[in-house]
Amino acid sequence: MELPQDILMSIFSTLEILDLIRAGSVCNSWRSAYTSICSLGHCKPQQTPCLLYTFESDSTKATGLYSLAEKKAYMLTLLDPALPSRFIIGSSHGWIITADERSELHLVNPITGKQIALPPVTTIEQLSIARSGDDKWTWLPPHKDYEDCIFRDGLLYALTSEGEIYEYDLSGPAITRKIVLNKVWRSYDPLDDEDEDASDDLEADHDDESYVWNTTMIKVHKVDLVARMLVEACDLGENVLILGHNQSLCLRADEYPLLKANHVYLSDDRELYIKGCKNGCRDIGVFNLENNCAEEIVSPQLWSNWPPPVWMTPNARKISLETHSL
Known part of the structure; x- marks a missing residue:
């Protein structure tokens, strides 16, 4: 029955x-x-993030998905062109942002195989937005070195390298901007602390496999919206952070019981690793904020170092079963 x-x-x-x-x-x-x-669109809303990566299969590059929920790896079959041939710029809401050999941008849903071409990169000026149907990007001033952004309820929050947070209201006919947090630190690059010769050596050898940055400490702060200042927090409590060149996520462990509370799931987000350093090992793991120790996600390593792996939250809308090998 x-x-x-x-x-x-x-x-x-x-x-x-x-x-x-x-x-x-x-x-x-x-x-x-x-x-x-x-x-x-009635799928379970609390989908556990997965790690998207590429790997060698029968002398060719294939695309894999590592499930944190199942602690199991799967192979995905995507539409042409293949994901391993592209730069992976980031991910958000189940979509991967990629760039091809001509620097043209595409949204790719690794679960459904659907791809969407974005407006030409020649119309992008730093922080820009494009709505469905737009043939060019719309610039959002001012000129800043942006590190991350989150879109929620018609509001776009953008974080700069100096700790500034801008809020853009995209819900009305005219885009408005306000400052949520003023500059709290100077832009910092670890290479600034190296002498000139050492920096030259690092730049010259940036494709060497030994070139890797390892996370040894993570500091957590909260934004006090009333005082407009950062407040240091001793830990995440029952929260979980997902960090990398994906949209940053803060999740409740009680809603995602297969993730560890007070832990940070991280992958490389350094610009050098996104654009180059193709042979360098990636800093990917689970960081325990209680004892400041990093753990491997899986051993041995499943992924190739290029394109760099990225966290994504599976989006099941309009799934095509024929695009999967599970």
């Missing part, structure tokens, strides 16, 4: 994405329920 579709959909809405894909492969009834779940 088959379960009614509404009951199946209720059950499927509690599943992690990879479990949902497998469930949709069981039979026609289950496939119909899973297709409806994806089309309506």
Whole structure:
């Protein structure tokens, strides 16, 4: 006897994405329920982040996904052109931002295989936005060295290398900006502390496999929105941080029980590693803030060093089962 579709959909809405894909492969009834779940966007909202990476398979580059929820690796089959041939710029809401050999930008959903071409890079000026259907980017002043940004409820928050936070309201006909936090530190690069000759040597040998930055300490601060200042926190409490060249995430461990509270899941976000240093080992792991120790995510290492691995939260909308090998 088959379960009614509404009951199946209720059950499927509690599943992690990879479990949902497998469930949709069981039979026609289950496939119909899973297709409806994806089309309506009723998937489980608290999807555990995964690590997207490339690896060698039969002398060619393949794309893999390591599930933190299952502690298991999967191979993904994407549409052409293949992901390993591109630069991975970042990720947000299940989409990977990539650049091809001509520096043209594309959004790629590794779960569905869907790709979206973005406006030409010649129209980008530092922090810029583009809405669906735009043929060029819209610049958001002022000129700053931005490190991270988050979009939520019509508001874009942008963080500079000097600790400034700007809030852009994109919900109205005219974009408005206000300062959430003023500059709190100077822009810092560890290479600034090296003498000139040492810096030249590092630049000349930046493709050497021994060139790697290891995380040995992480300081946590909160933004006091009333006082407009940073307040140092001793730990994350029951929270979890996901850091890298992805959209930074702060998650509640009670909503993501397969992640460790007061831990930081990190991957390299240094610009040098995103654009080059193709043979350098990557600083990827789980950092325990209680004892300031880093742990490996998996051993032995699954991923190639190029393109650098990136965290992503699986997005199951309009999944095509034929794009997967699970």
